[in-house]
Amino acid sequence: MSTPRSSSTSSPPQIPQSLTLAHTASSTTSSSSASGMRDAAEDDSDSPPSQMSEDDPGGGGGEGDRWEPDLRGGNGGGGRWAPPDQVLENVLESVLEFLTAARDRNAASLVCRSWYRAEAQTRRELFIGNCYAVSPRRAVERFGGVRAVVLKGKPRFADFSLVPYGWGAYVSPWVAALGPAYPRLERICLKRMTVSDADLALVAKSFPLFKELSLVCCDGFSTLGLADIAERCRHLRVLDLIEDYLEDEEDEMVDWISKFPESNTSLESLVFDCVSVPFNFNALEALVARSPALRRLRVNHHVSVEQLRRLMARAPQLTHLGTGAFRSEAVPDGAMSVSELATSFAASKSLICLSGFREFNSEYLPAIYPVCAKLTSLNFSFASLTSEELKPIVRNCVNLRTFWVLDTVGDEGLKAVAETCSDLRELRVFPLDATEDSEGSVSDVGLQAISEGCPKLESILYFCQRMTNAAVIAMSKNCPDLVVFRLCIMGRHRPDRITGEPMDDGFGAIVMNCKKLTRLSVSGLLTDKAFAYIGKYGKLIKTLSVAFAGNSDMSLQYVFEGCTKLQKLEVRDSPFGDKGLLSGLNYFYNMRFLWMNSCRLTMRGCSEVAQQMQNLVVEVIKDHSDDEGESETVDKLYLYRSLEGPRNDAPPFVNIL
Amino acid sequence: MAGVDVDVGTELRLGLPGGGAEAAKAGKRGFEETIDLKLTLPTAGMEEAAAVKTEPAAEKTKRPAEAAAADAEKPPAPKAQAVGWPPVRSYRRNVMTVQSVKNKKEEEPEKQQPTANAGSNSSAFVKVSMDGAPYLRKVDLNMYSSYKDLSIALKKMFSTFTTGNNLNEGKLVDPVSGADVVTTYEDKDGDWMLVGDVPWEMFVESCKRLRIMKSSEAIGLAPRTKDKCKNKS
Numbered sequence: 070m071s072t073p074r075s076s077s078t079s080s081p082p083q084i085p086q087s088l089t090l091a092h093t094a095s096s097t098t099s100s101s102s103a104s105g106m107r108d109a110a111e112d113d114s115d116s117p118p119s120q121m122s123e124d125d126p127g128g129g130g131g132e133g134d135r136w137e138p139d140l141r142g143g144n145g146g147g148g149r150w151a152p153p154d155q156v157l158e159n160v161l162e163s164v165l166e167f168l169t170a171a172r173d174r175n176a177a178s179l180v181c182r183s184w185y186r187a188e189a190q191t192r193r194e195l196f197i198g199n200c201y202a203v204s205p206r207r208a209v210e211r212f213g214g215v216r217a218v219v220l221k222g223k224p225r226f227a228d229f230s231l232v233p234y235g236w237g238a239y240v241s242p243w244v245a246a247l248g249p250a251y252p253r254l255e256r257i258c259l260k261r262m263t264v265s266d267a268d269l270a271l272v273a274k275s276f277p278l279f280k281e282l283s284l285v286c287c288d289g290f291s292t293l294g295l296a297d298i299a300e301r302c303r304h305l306r307v308l309d310l311i312e313d314y315l316e317d318e319e320d321e322m323v324d325w326i327s328k329f330p331e332s333n334t335s336l337e338s339l340v341f342d343c344v345s346v347p348f349n350f351n352a353l354e355a356l357v358a359r360s361p362a363l364r365r366l367r368v369n370h371h372v373s374v375e376q377l378r379r380l381m382a383r384a385p386q387l388t389h390l391g392t393g394a395f396r397s398e399a400v401p402d403g404a405m406s407v408s409e410l411a412t413s414f415a416a417s418k419s420l421i422c423l424s425g426f427r428e429f430n431s432e433y434l435p436a437i438y439p440v441c442a443k444l445t446s447l448n449f450s451f452a453s454l455t456s457e458e459l460k461p462i463v464r465n466c467v468n469l470r471t472f473w474v475l476d477t478v479g480d481e482g483l484k485a486v487a488e489t490c491s492d493l494r495e496l497r498v499f500p501l502d503a504t505e506d507s508e509g510s511v512s513d514v515g516l517q518a519i520s521e522g523c524p525k526l527e528s529i530l531y532f533c534q535r536m537t538n539a540a541v542i543a544m545s546k547n548c549p550d551l552v553v554f555r556l557c558i559m560g561r562h563r564p565d566r567i568t569g570e571p572m573d574d575g576f577g578a579i580v581m582n583c584k585k586l587t588r589l590s591v592s593g594l595l596t597d598k599a600f601a602y603i604g605k606y607g608k609l610i611k612t613l614s615v616a617f618a619g620n621s622d623m624s625l626q627y628v629f630e631g632c633t634k635l636q637k638l639e640v641r642d643s644p645f646g647d648k649g650l651l652s653g654l655n656y657f658y659n660m661r662f663l664w665m666n667s668c669r670l671t672m673r674g675c676s677e678v679a680q681q682m683q684n685l686v687v688e689v690i691k692d693h694s695d696d697e698g699e700s701e702t703v704d705k706l707y708l709y710r711s712l713e714g715p716r717n718d719a720p721p722f723v724n725i726l
Numbered sequence: 727m728a729g730v731d732v733d734v735g736t737e738l739r740l741g742l743p744g745g746g747a748e749a750a751k752a753g754k755r756g757f758e759e760t761i762d763l764k765l766t767l768p769t770a771g772m773e774e775a776a777a778v779k780t781e782p783a784a785e786k787t788k789r790p791a792e793a794a795a796a797d798a799e800k801p802p803a804p805k806a807q808a809v810g811w812p813p814v815r816s817y818r819r820n821v822m823t824v825q826s827v828k829n830k831k832e833e834e835p836e837k838q839q840p841t842a843n844a845g846s847n848s849s850a851f852v853k854v855s856m857d858g859a860p861y862l863r864k865v866d867l868n869m870y871s872s873y874k875d876l877s878i879a880l881k882k883m884f885s886t887f888t889t890g891n892n893l894n895e896g897k898l899v900d901p902v903s904g905a906d907v908v909t910t911y912e913d914k915d916g917d918w919m920l921v922g923d924v925p926w927e928m929f930v931e932s933c934k935r936l937r938i939m940k941s942s943e944a945i946g947l948a949p950r951t952k953d954k955c956k957n958k959s
Contacts, residue, residue, distance in 0.1 A: 226810065228813075228815040228816065228817075229809070229810025229811070229813050229814075229815070229816070230809055230810045230816055231809060286815070286817070312815065312817040312818075314817065317853075317863055317864045343817065427821070427825070428825065428828065450818075451818075451821055451822070451825070453825075499814065499818065500812065500814065501822065503814040503818075503819060503822070504812070505807060505808070505811065532812060532814075557812055557813060559811075559812040561808070561811075590813075614813075616811065616813070617811075641810075641811075642808065642811075
């Protein structure tokens with residue numbers, strides 16, 4: 070069990086560790102875009118924040134200490150104790166129904182056994198941030214009345230090809246356990262998990278009341294599985310497929326859209342822009358036509374503007390629209406005119422979120438002018454717009470809160486955003502050319518402009534090649550509400566482009582001045598000093614991403630000792646060795662995971678962690694380096710707390726110490 | 727100033743000539759260099775990559791002398807790229823790659839492009855399998871106009887199979903053994919050939935399916951089509 074944090078730091082008085090579970094260190098009441106799964110989606114302004122709390126199901130670390138490990142929830146208990154006061158427990162359950170945030174529920178479950186049981190029966194949403202932290206069996210045994218399950222699998226660096234194929238995070242054992250346990254299950258949300266068509270078929274079969282399926286950054290399934298879901302989940306309301314990687318079918322592609330039965334008229338959200346295969350458009354049109362509750366529709370790039378217009382005519386009530394290719398498929402003289410398309414947009418009076426534009430024809434861009442003033446979210450991040458194309462659009466977007474864009478718009482384009490979008494909360498600027506030596510079209514100039522024009526900014530992701538401390542410091546002062554600050558200077562170890570200094574002071578200012586900061590990604594030339602700042606001031610930081618940074622193990626030590634709320638630490642290509650790793654020994658159990666690749670770790674250091682911390686799983690992932698056998702260096706380390714010990718589905722290249 | 731880490735001839739792992747995104751900067755490569763590109767990483771490259779690891783915080787200076795010495799006759803090799811850096815999700819990279827290929831196709835005026843059609847008239851889908859990977863992919867060869875484009879796309883497609891680290895620098899390796907891979911194709915006659923030996927158009931016309939296999943297993947495959955042509959005629 071981890072030792073309680075020393076109270077020598079000037080943090081506000083905390084509930085002593087023995088009462089609060091170490092790892093339920095409170096998250097801030099997150100603006101939902103900063104945490105949880107929907108950070109891959111554009112529109113977080115309307116998703117309920119409480120559901121995406123970052124905590125594990127309570128009882129985790131505390132269980133071994135305080136409760137019988139096989140405590141059963143449920144009326145009448147497991148028969149090992151005198152029957153509790155049934156009336157009191159019923160009353161308690163009615164009250165606890167009102168608690169929705171996992172963090173609150175975790176706390177309630179620790180009061181006493183009676184509360185533990187009542188909470189276990191009334192928890193409706195089960196959030197599991199690491200699918201290997203707890204087994205399906207244990208989760209199902211504890212919680213009796215679950216209606217929604219949120220599961221996260223692979224570590225985030227899997228998105229960048231750093232986790233080899235076949236590593237794990239299979240949803241199969243979960244589906245197998247959830248089926249019999251929760252026949253009334255309505256919602257499943259998965260992120261970075263491997264989901265097979267068989268899994269989807271089993272979901273469709275197991276849950277007759279199933280309503281919502283959300284798959285984010287998942288892989289392993291194809292349109293076959295989607296067809297099963299569409300056809301057999303007769304009450305399906307939400308099918309959100311976000312940045313998934315679908316398999317190809319061996320034979321003919323499956324016409325999955327037409328599998329939605331005529332009787333399904335309750336669809337509210339259909340997001341499938343990542344399903345890149347062609348589909349039956351007429352079936353989609355018919356589906357949209359019979360779905361009066363449909364609010365979100367994001368189609369893939371096989372939809373032309375002519376087809377888009379037809380869809381919009383069928384669903385004037387849409388609030389979120391993914392526009393597909395945004396180009397014409399017709400021969401030139403048969404192509405739709407801009408004004409015709411603009412009429413369609415004008416008729417969609419509820420649109421607040423636009424995305425898509427996957428192969429856009431810039432002549433059609435003015436068609437969206439009628440809705441710009443109402444837009445709160447706009448995603449141009451797959452459209453290489455120039456600043457000249459962007460300016461007339463963004464000039465109208467006075468209510469914009471979320472904006473995703475490619476760096477092709479340049480500092481000029483960002484200036485235009487800064488001039489108009491004073492209410493902006495989230496900005497993401499992606500690189501068109503995501504390589505280290507690319508030119509990079511945005512710089513400190515754009516960042517400075519944004520900081521001056523958008524003082525309410527809460528979340529920023531900014532890819533660039535040229536940055537200055539001054540601009541970052543300016544942002545730290547102009548945007549005090551920042552919760553998420555992710556700056557990626559793409560060239561490795563790049564210093565301040567004007568002074569030549571490391572970027573320490575810039576990031577230091579961010580942690581100093583942005584008192585609500587919970588997520589930080591650093592880049593550029595950084596010394597240990599930056600990490601000293603982070604440890605000293607980053608008291609609310611939950612997620613920290615480090616790449617090509619730091620001088621020595623002291624950096625890690627600063628972070629472990631200072632960042633008392635740290636949950637997730639991901640590090641790559643930095644000069645940290647065993648000493649730095651071991652400085653975190655007392656803190657690992659308070660975190661969800663630690664990932665380190667291409668640093669200076671050795672087997673000895675990792676083994677020592679494994680030996681001293683029995684409640685951690687320490688995975689060392691082998692690389693196929695040419696110096697086989699005697700290699701002492703560890704290229705990839707992934708360690709995480711778990712109630713279950715080493716998993717039994719690890720592939721051969723994973724060595725669990 | 728970002729480090730320039732010269733990695734000699736290590737960036738191409740698919741056995742296709744001129745493949746790999748960085749090769750564009752290196753200039754054209756002739757067919758005679760195809761064989762070089764299929765071989766295992768020379769140690770020079772590894773040392774340099776190892777040097778990256780041991781002094782990551784130090785300022786890197788250009789090493790043009792080394793590059794020039796190593797590439798006396800060849801165009802300068804592009805800098806080593808780290809896997810997964812910059813941290814842009816593979817999903818996004820794939821989408822942008824496909825987009826840029828499509829844009830390039832439309833910019834080529836001499837080709838007969840269907841005007842507003844996002845795709846091509848006919849598709850030439852072939853299955854692509856990679857040894858050790860549990861599932862296939864399909865590519866439409868008509869979406870690409872050269873081996874280079876195809877190579878980029880394949881690399882992105884199978885990037886999740888890369889057991890990359892700095893040393894490997896994003897090359898494709900067999901997920902089990904870590905050996906280098908080559909790309910082969912089955913032609914109309916059912917023969918398996920190494921990709922890259924015939925003009926692109928001829929390849930598209932005759933290719934029925936693709937297979938990425940270990941270089942060690944590719945020995946004995948027909949490397950030259952001259953013989954085949956002779957046999958046919």
